[in-house]
Amino acid sequence: MRVHGEISDDEAAAAGEPVPSSPPPASAGQQRLVVGYALTKKKVKSFLQPKLLSLARKKGIHFVSIDETRPLSEQGPFDIILHKLTSKEWQQVLEDYREEHPEVTVLDPPNAIQHLHNRQSMLQEVADLNLSNGYGEVCTPRQLVVMKDPSSIPDAVAKAGLTLPLVAKPLVVDGTSKSHELSLAYVEASLPLLDPPLVLQEFVNHGGILFKVYIVGETIRVVRRFSLPDVNTYDLGNNDGIFRFPRVSCATNNAEDADVDPCIAELPPKPLLEKLGKELRRRLGLRLFNIDMIREHGKKDRYYVIDINYFPGYGKMPGYEHIFTDFLLSVVQSKYKRLLSGS
Numbered sequence: 001m002r003v004h005g006e007i008s009d010d011e012a013a014a015a016g017e018p019v020p021s022s023p024p025p026a027s028a029g030q031q032r033l034v035v036g037y038a039l040t041k042k043k044v045k046s047f048l049q050p051k052l053l054s055l056a057r058k059k060g061i062h063f064v065s066i067d068e069t070r071p072l073s074e075q076g077p078f079d080i081i082l083h084k085l086t087s088k089e090w091q092q093v094l095e096d097y098r099e100e101h102p103e104v105t106v107l108d109p110p111n112a113i114q115h116l117h118n119r120q121s122m123l124q125e126v127a128d129l130n131l132s133n134g135y136g137e138v139c140t141p142r143q144l145v146v147m148k149d150p151s152s153i154p155d156a157v158a159k160a161g162l163t164l165p166l167v168a169k170p171l172v173v174d175g176t177s178k179s180h181e182l183s184l185a186y187v188e189a190s191l192p193l194l195d196p197p198l199v200l201q202e203f204v205n206h207g208g209i210l211f212k213v214y215i216v217g218e219t220i221r222v223v224r225r226f227s228l229p230d231v232n233t234y235d236l237g238n239n240d241g242i243f244r245f246p247r248v249s250c251a252t253n254n255a256e257d258a259d260v261d262p263c264i265a266e267l268p269p270k271p272l273l274e275k276l277g278k279e280l281r282r283r284l285g286l287r288l289f290n291i292d293m294i295r296e297h298g299k300k301d302r303y304y305v306i307d308i309n310y311f312p313g314y315g316k317m318p319g320y321e322h323i324f325t326d327f328l329l330s331v332v333q334s335k336y337k338r339l340l341s342g343s
Contacts, residue, residue, distance in 0.1 A: 036078040052321040112285035135269035136301035141201040153191040171197040205230040206294035207264035213291040
């Protein structure tokens, strides 16, 4: 790890401002793990919380804000770069930097993240897994992509054989709150009211509980969130419009301590999640993401992955500061072990 000065600033991070990048020199012999970050102000505020910065400092980890207006090669030096910016210009800057500085770990590679920016490709790796073992099976909802012409949606749905109700989601995930909004269509007549480009997914009754599966390297943590309620025959016969919902699985919908039927609230089996996490890390080439998963109501061992998000809201995950700092240290330690072994 490189020697670098003290650069953390709890108050700046808590306010969503960049952590200063002009630190005083480190004391003699003191090692530093330097993590450059390129995040939105909103992400800085939610992720770089004082409790993370304080613990990171104790472990010799220091966060430095990357200035997008300056050449990246003139900044640092860094051991790790964390990022969640979506512009094509930034993606290219980062790809060029990776080629010039292979010694720096970029979390995660921009070309790998692209798969999660499009809901058409997002779930394909899960579908291709066809994951089933003694602990359950993992599926994806049947879905249809609609690029334009809302009037054509009813015919497209009929041709694809999808069953109402349908969940409509924006096709592109760009980090905005709008890209996480959902609409629920109960009847065919309401389908032309939708706004393409979008993905239509068959709605699966799941007891109104969603599992957010956080992946941080090889570590997995699961939290419960309230989700859309189940749909019954009465709902189908008495709702004829489009019902729009904000981001359903946000932290304000925490269901950890809710009085819920134990059969619905029971977390997915750990061996199943470990297998899913390991396979998706390998297939996606990502180490920082989360999976939104539901259990089909009445089917104890059938699960559906309905969304995957890169670099999610880790600040909402209990104990995230310990998990994340341990992960950052392990990334660099693994790299040094590979260098020493010559592999």
